[in-house]
Amino acid sequence: MSRFAHPAGDRHAEMLPHERPPLAPADLNRINPAIWPRTSSRTEGALTVGGMDVRDLAAEHGTPLYVFDEADVRSRMRDYATAFAGSDVHYAGKAFLCREIVRWLQDEGLGLDVASGGELAVALSVGFPPERITLHGNNKSVAELTRALEVGVGHIVVDSYEEIARVGYLADELGKRPKVMIRVTTGVEAHTHEFIATAHDDQKFGLSLNTGAAAEAVRRILALPQLELVGLHSHIGSQIVDTAGFEVAARRLADLLVRIKDEHDVVLPELDLGGGYGIAYVEGDEAPDIKELADGLREIVAKVCAGAGLPVPKLTVEPGRTVVGPGGITLYEVGTVKDVEGIRTYVSIDGGMSDNVRTALYGAEYTAVLANRESTAAPMLSRLVGKHCESGDIVIRDFYLPADLAPGDLIAVAATGAYCRSLASNYNYLPRPAVVAVADGASRVIVRGETEDDLLRGQL
Structure with a gap:
């Protein structure tokens, strides 16, 4: 059997529906605008982003390579600023953070959430206003809290009784009076993977609304x-x-605001509804409309507060993935194309779980295309795998590539702007790839790729 789509009589016909591979798309060359960066297109067959041919990017910067469409990311920052006008929009830096991203945030007027001293250091290194920074984390160190207090971050979100006492002690020692918020575990069962659901009671974040811990805080x-x-x-x-x-x-947070007013005669002026909004990764995915989301959240809070005679608090939201995710792609070079007869073809690339662990971590799905050329060959059921010593080193479990794929071809994976570089590692001593920004037909490195010298630095 060749590396073409498998006939109905093979082992796939015996699988349960959820185990069967996806249907082959009608056009393997299509660049779906709902998934790829806003400036993406094909020019003379090759994928272009920000006016840059991916073949030129690979030749200049090497592969694997993280590529960010600057116009796309900035436009999404502006989309949030417009939709939530009158509210605060703080970008969740954990999605992807570097000095250049911080500069874009400052230009577009957004705030920033940081979850560690390192993320705070990145922001401060380029002069981002500390009063527009919120510090998160379920176990902030004394050093992290001390620096946050010393530089005057805008908010500290407390996550435990111990942290309340710790921040209070440090504030007293330093002569500061920080603005704090309580992270409330609302008990909402979000429809997402267990590892990225954060509001049910049985997990590490926050103080439970249901048990009364939030009220005690x-x-x-x-x-x-x-x-x-x-x-x-x-x-x-x-x-x-x-x-x-x-x-x-x-609604539950607004109800708690009412109870706080009743018990303490205190009206809290702010309400932070977090982030976590999804993006489209594969065909058929739907992402929430940001303006509809903004209007809906404001309407709910206003209604609950009006019914209780409370003023409407200032809202804050914390988008991360929806800001940088769609504007980022990853480029790889194909190394081997291995047909496993009657099952699928394994396409090995020059990266893998060290630059994108999301598939191995929680079953993430992606869209990818042959990027250096178009093809009219038949669809080939493929699994995109990395070069690491793990069977679970998979970037895309099942999708289709043209059957004439060959070593040396370029593969582009869409929507990798969020959490891929942030979660990257040096497993098997692979250097982490460079990050480039593209705009108006030019590219520039915004995070230098690592070298073998970087891997050895610090070893005695």
């Missing part, structure tokens, strides 16, 4: 004059496309 903070409690925070998970969960969380 309010009491403890209000008892500390060195802390200024300004609001509540919620995050229900990641890659969520059903907005119902956000609406439930917003």
